[in-house]
Amino acid sequence: MDSQQKFLRVSEEAKDMFLPHLSTDSVVFGFDQSELKVLLIQMTYLKQWLLPGGYVKKDEDIDDAAKRVLKERAGVSDVYLEEFGVFGKNKRSEVYFKDFEDSLWHKQRFVTVGYYALYNPDNGKLIVDEFSDKCEWVYLSQLPEIELAMDHREIIEKALLTLRERLTYKPIGYNLLPEKFTLSELQKLYETILGTKLNRGNFYRRIKNLGILKKLDEQRRGGAHKSPDLYSFDEQVYKKALENGLSNW
Amino acid sequence: MDSQQKFLRVSEEAKDMFLPHLSTDSVVFGFDQSELKVLLIQMTYLKQWLLPGGYVKKDEDIDDAAKRVLKERAGVSDVYLEEFGVFGKNKRSEVYFKDFEDSLWHKQRFVTVGYYALYNPDNGKLIVDEFSDKCEWVYLSQLPEIELAMDHREIIEKALLTLRERLTYKPIGYNLLPEKFTLSELQKLYETILGTKLNRGNFYRRIKNLGILKKLDEQRRGGAHKSPDLYSFDEQVYKKALENGLSNW
Numbered sequence: 001m002d003s004q005q006k007f008l009r010v011s012e013e014a015k016d017m018f019l020p021h022l023s024t025d026s027v028v029f030g031f032d033q034s035e036l037k038v039l040l041i042q043m044t045y046l047k048q049w050l051l052p053g054g055y056v057k058k059d060e061d062i063d064d065a066a067k068r069v070l071k072e073r074a075g076v077s078d079v080y081l082e083e084f085g086v087f088g089k090n091k092r093s094e095v096y097f098k099d100f101e102d103s104l105w106h107k108q109r110f111v112t113v114g115y116y117a118l119y120n121p122d123n124g125k126l127i128v129d130e131f132s133d134k135c136e137w138v139y140l141s142q143l144p145e146i147e148l149a150m151d152h153r154e155i156i157e158k159a160l161l162t163l164r165e166r167l168t169y170k171p172i173g174y175n176l177l178p179e180k181f182t183l184s185e186l187q188k189l190y191e192t193i194l195g196t197k198l199n200r201g202n203f204y205r206r207i208k209n210l211g212i213l214k215k216l217d218e219q220r221r222g223g224a225h226k227s228p229d230l231y232s233f234d235e236q237v238y239k240k241a242l243e244n245g246l247s248n249w
Numbered sequence: 250m251d252s253q254q255k256f257l258r259v260s261e262e263a264k265d266m267f268l269p270h271l272s273t274d275s276v277v278f279g280f281d282q283s284e285l286k287v288l289l290i291q292m293t294y295l296k297q298w299l300l301p302g303g304y305v306k307k308d309e310d311i312d313d314a315a316k317r318v319l320k321e322r323a324g325v326s327d328v329y330l331e332e333f334g335v336f337g338k339n340k341r342s343e344v345y346f347k348d349f350e351d352s353l354w355h356k357q358r359f360v361t362v363g364y365y366a367l368y369n370p371d372n373g374k375l376i377v378d379e380f381s382d383k384c385e386w387v388y389l390s391q392l393p394e395i396e397l398a399m400d401h402r403e404i405i406e407k408a409l410l411t412l413r414e415r416l417t418y419k420p421i422g423y424n425l426l427p428e429k430f431t432l433s434e435l436q437k438l439y440e441t442i443l444g445t446k447l448n449r450g451n452f453y454r455r456i457k458n459l460g461i462l463k464k465l466d467e468q469r470r471g472g473a474h475k476s477p478d479l480y481s482f483d484e485q486v487y488k489k490a491l492e493n494g495l496s497n498w
Binding site for chain 1: 312
């Protein structure tokens, strides 16, 4: 069945199953060799690349929809998705299905809710769904070379900015580290996400000032250098601080 | 016309004019006597309090819808609204119109997009629209005493948390200060939003470390004490830093 016929086949079914006008798109970031990459799908129709996105069932919480869609379209589950923005400009999505009649359910106006996640690419195998040719990790540095559909480039950029902003005050990315980590491992993670080298002294001072790290009574053994202290992340302290007003100001 | 008849009258018109299933709600924070307050509407129907919210026209950008709704329902314009969250649980809104037939347009499932703003209550006069009895500023400290509709209490709480988080890294709230301000005026603003007293030395050091303030070659004259230095906010520096990676880490 060619790619256009597939959409015609599911159009009526989609109308019964999903809320109109609402979609979700997920920006899943992964790490590899100190570089950030993002999970993308190449659709068979038009051959453009897209974020793994889809629709919201009529009785489904929107957060659950984002999770389900990511699993169905990319095989990624067990991931903490955080909503970061709504993309609701008129005409942002309608143009994508230009080869179809207006009666195609998918061709209506969609306001999409963006979610992002940090995911360890080693965690599981990706799948390719029936509408797609590929589902792959693409380095952020390679994005300028590929054709992204609709406003998906803008969605990725907003997700990256949000991630960088939240990194400065939120427990983000710790799931990519072992439970116990050294400050130098944490610095490497921050440098990769922020896309910049950090001054070691400033970083150590600021990350400690956040007050969300617990220094453990253990060191990392086995290296050539002095064994560095191990830390873990104290989520309770963070949550409490936020609720009570951020007293570390 | 009683309050129920009003909804019946506009139900058909709403169906033609607006996207189904999508609404916006705005949490507008104001300052008064060092306390935070929020702009609320008391609807005639049910007499519960709600955020100024409404629907999205079929060809309207969603950000524009939020602005229009706030103007139509509360008379507030010239305000910078920032999206902060999507509230999309199934059944969150359907229960509100329980006295009506399911055919009422307003009774369908709505996913709402939350916006917040900081607004100077002295800026303009509030209006009361045809569906409401009141439109007023309510102190956050008074919220436990009033009946808020649907999940609007949760929406306000999420807005406040977001505001507090963003305050730590973003140029927020500066529109509530004069263009030139002293660090002690800025500290007062932060204390009000964070709901906590701040250590003066720590605050000065951290706010300067953010690198988004410009020290002016002027002092505030006229007080009993030593004339304090004036500052202004440098938005360019902030934007550049964010795009290049937050090098102040």
